[in-house]
Amino acid sequence: MDFDLTEEQKMIAGSARQVAKDFPPVYWREKDAREVFAEEFYRALSRIGFTGLIIPEKYGGSGKGLTELLIAMEELAANGCGLGGAWYLILTEVFGALTILRHGTEAQRAKYLPGIVSGDIEFCMALTEPDAGSNTFDTRTTASKVAGGWLINGAKTFISGADRAKGMLTVARTTGKERDAGKTPALSLFLADLPSPSVTVTPIAKHGVNYSHSCDVEINDLALPGDALLPPENEGWRSLLDTLNAERMSFAAAAIGTARLAMSGAIEYSKGRKVFGDAPIGSYQGLQFPLAEAYAGMEAARLLNLQAATLFDSGASAAEVGATANLAKVTAIQSSHKAVYWSMQVFGGLGYARDADVERWWREINLLRLAPITQQLALGYIGEHVMGMPKSYGRD
Numbered sequence: 001m002d003f004d005l006t007e008e009q010k011m012i013a014g015s016a017r018q019v020a021k022d023f024p025p026v027y028w029r030e031k032d033a034r035e036v037f038a039e040e041f042y043r044a045l046s047r048i049g050f051t052g053l054i055i056p057e058k059y060g061g062s063g064k065g066l067t068e069l070l071i072a073m074e075e076l077a078a079n080g081c082g083l084g085g086a087w088y089l090i091l092t093e094v095f096g097a098l099t100i101l102r103h104g105t106e107a108q109r110a111k112y113l114p115g116i117v118s119g120d121i122e123f124c125m126a127l128t129e130p131d132a133g134s135n136t137f138d139t140r141t142t143a144s145k146v147a148g149g150w151l152i153n154g155a156k157t158f159i160s161g162a163d164r165a166k167g168m169l170t171v172a173r174t175t176g177k178e179r180d181a182g183k184t185p186a187l188s189l190f191l192a193d194l195p196s197p198s199v200t201v202t203p204i205a206k207h208g209v210n211y212s213h214s215c216d217v218e219i220n221d222l223a224l225p226g227d228a229l230l231p232p233e234n235e236g237w238r239s240l241l242d243t244l245n246a247e248r249m250s251f252a253a254a255a256i257g258t259a260r261l262a263m264s265g266a267i268e269y270s271k272g273r274k275v276f277g278d279a280p281i282g283s284y285q286g287l288q289f290p291l292a293e294a295y296a297g298m299e300a301a302r303l304l305n306l307q308a309a310t311l312f313d314s315g316a317s318a319a320e321v322g323a324t325a326n327l328a329k330v331t332a333i334q335s336s337h338k339a340v341y342w343s344m345q346v347f348g349g350l351g352y353a354r355d356a357d358v359e360r361w362w363r364e365i366n367l368l369r370l371a372p373i374t375q376q377l378a379l380g381y382i383g384e385h386v387m388g389m390p391k392s393y394g395r396d
């Protein structure tokens, strides 16, 4: 058991800190307010090789693991970028590259991975539907076999980055629901190229993370070639679990980084602000204790998250990884949420001002109790799969 980062991992963390310096909170404040994509930031990520971090050298990347990607994400977030430091990497590297690497064909890898490394191809994942969020097994989007390939029809919602993505990992039902009597639902994964006249993308006005649009996506008779399917047909749920585990770990790392960022500003402020007499507000235990408690939780969550990533990189099954990934997600979001809440409290009324930035990180951190999986559903997973308690929700 070795708790130290390797020299290479320390270098990756150092590169993340270096690049983050060029994209301080004021940069993200402006992007969020104008609701525009952080083009310069994404180009910088590609320049330093972060868009190809987990992609093998054969396709132009640097062939590192998810562990290294999480380290990069946390440092980007903690050193000024907030959730934006990880967001685009999750959409393209995790939803796109990682899924294709683990489950794609050689032709699919050759088609997408070099473009992801260069920053020319962005990805999104179309899983959630208006009537199927937490309950993926209720997916209604269908993929019907036709001559030469597939015809996709359905509606997706909250699909982040769909307005810019060139590739969309699409989850669709490939048989009727009757096949779900088995252990897994009959879902399949497809790689759809965007934009397409058969796909209507409409951004949803939302609370935070406005440097990325999350969109309603209407799919009407989208014709895909046979080789757009990520094999095997009907077994997409098993493949998707890898992506969803990695997504949970990525958001855990991003949450810890965002909370570190919020906390560091609050601690600095608390040393100088005096309200009653000469003692700075940072010396009041009413502020210190909750921040220290949150900090302890964040440290524990990082260890869990790195344990989950190590398992993931070693090729452990999705079920083995799932237990630790969900523990990390729940713990990271609980403690980071608390950290940002109390950081905002430290600033008093000032924390409510746009220029203080902490209100933005509060809007960002709030997302993570709702997505990528709600805290309740992650707790349900731990209760059932880790602790062996009866399932709290059923399948129809």
Ligand SMILES: Cc1cc2nc3c(=O)[nH]c(=O)nc-3n(C[C@H](O)[C@H](O)[C@H](O)COP(=O)(O)OP(=O)(O)OC[C@H]3O[C@@H](n4cnc5c(N)ncnc54)[C@H](O)[C@@H]3O)c2cc1C
Residues within 6 Å of the ligand: 124, 125, 126, 127, 128, 132, 133, 134, 135, 157, 158, 159, 160, 161, 206, 209, 214, 367, 370, 371, 372, 373, 374, 375, 376, 377, 380, 392, 393
């Ligand atoms: C900004 C944003 C970006 C997103 N980006 C993407 C994306 O890129 N791609 C994508 O596919 N999806 C995306 N999502 C969707 C996200 O993954 C879902 O919102 C999330 O999984 C929850 O699903 P839901 O919203 O349908 O909530 P629901 O499933 O309707 O749940 C509603 C509430 O009921 C609770 N609940 C439900 N069942 C139980 C139970 N058994 N026990 C206890 N409580 C329960 C839930 O915890 C939740 O609080 C995004 C969402 C947001 C807000």
